[in-house]
Amino acid sequence: MEDGISSVVSAVGVSRHFHIAETGRGVVGAVRSLFSRRGRLIRAVDDINFEIPAGSFVGYIGPNGAGKSTTVKMLSGILHPTAGRIEVLGMSPQTHRQAVARRIGVVFGQRTQLWWDLPLADSYELLAAMYGVPPADAARRVKRFDDILGIGEFMDVQVRKLSLGQRMRADLAAALLHAPEVLFLDEPTIGLDVVAKAAIRDFLREINTDGATILLTTHDMDDVEQLCSRLIVINHGRLVFDGSVPELRQRVGVPTTMHIDFVETPASPLPDLNTGIKVAGDGKRVTVTFDRAQTSAARIIAAFQDRGEIRDIEISEPNIDEIVRRIYAA
């Protein structure tokens, strides 16, 4: 911030450590642990630095337990960092929690912010009041969210009766009702079907185009490739990559895995494909790892067509764990 770059989110040397008390086995152990200070120190987030300029769409990815949620919780003022400094919109989300809260939107995919037993419309009414949004503005925004997310059809339904996909769309709209300048989204597409994911991606793209800065944690490499101009990868609490998706691709590739099941064990040798494509055969199953940016799935299938009758093809999307493994190997 000092150097005049208009970053709206910055983390400088941010760490968050947790002290996990060691609970011994059995009753004796449990009692003993009450009086002992022994335990393990977990470095959930360890000395992380980044600056996010206004209008960015950043993907924040990493394996389970990498520290993604802990980071989002610190950025949104829920947790206090053990060390380091965080600024959001020029303020510390810890010391100016309420002022920051008024200008950011937060969504946790795993839990809802809505009023469980009330019709959805009531949650919006309550949130508008809480954030001081004039009713006319709130109505206009809800109308617009309905156009993209289709939340209108279940506006009068109690939140607890909504499906996961419906609830997620409703939660997103709720987080945006006060037109926040910065959005922190923790796994907003987790467990959703293709249609719901697509609706949410369209929506996020539009919100970002309107000027909102978005940081999104996800497990879904598709989210990142379709939405994010920049990617931050963390593992074991440490930042291991910070750059664009093309840069990641150049450095380690973004691997897609295809399993081809043949009716009979295919004739060897297996076709020799371009460099960068790994082929491994195991009986009737052949596994191909490739980068979609360089080779299309159709070309690979074509190369295998004369090796025997294909019974089934299964494509698994780029796997974050695999990407992280490659970053370490590179």
Place this chain on the structure above:
Amino acid sequence: MSRTTSPGRSPSTNLWPVLWLLARAGLRERMQYKFSFLASALIRGASIAVDFALVAVILYRFRFVDGWDVFEVALLYGPASAAQGLFRMVGYEIEGFENYLINGTFDSILIRPWPTLFTLLARRMDFNRLGITAQGLVVCALGAAKLVARGQLQAWDLLYIALLPLFGALVLLAVSTFTAALGFWLIRIDELQVFTLYAPLTASYYPLSIYPGWLRGLLFTVIPMAFINYVPVLYLLGKGGGVWALAASPAVAAVACALAYRFWLFAERHYQSTGS
């Protein structure tokens, strides 16, 4: 840039319209189950009435508890019980605060642009608990009517007694908030609340003079239940104390609330959240 760097104070939004809206939402939430709303209000009132029946049985057996007869004790029991109902209506979420710590749902309180305690209390008002208040007020009225008839109370004393549940509810809210704040370190606080809140509340149904000194000391200081009924009623019935006793109740309620809130603000910075 100028806009993003100005360190902020939250723009003030008026608190009361929001509180009103939230209270109405809470009522609506309850009304989703109309039958159970009425039934449970009645059942709560009735089950608490059993409490007083027990007190009354003891009094019937012994006639007096430390010089207090059943009508006088009704003046202790009634306001305490009415206060309990008010507190449990407003403090529903504070009472069950352990859930927020175990599930990590306190997260969703922290992301709102309001003081956390306010957002928390506003999350739900449980109007069912007014059954307890109604029952307490009935007991209080029965006792007071007899005492006025006996000339032990003046009619205008009743005005003050009518305010006691309010002061009491604030004391209970303070004690409960303090206990809940300990949860930021202890996580499990449901059992602790029995010690800090419910046991002392039950103790306040009887004249405090029957308890050993250490317990009385506790109820006059750390857990100031003495002031939700005993201290002012003692004076009103001419059993002791001075006119200061009437001021002590609201004063203690205010101080307890202020201290509890201070402690809450300190404690919430130690919130640990949970894994996702």
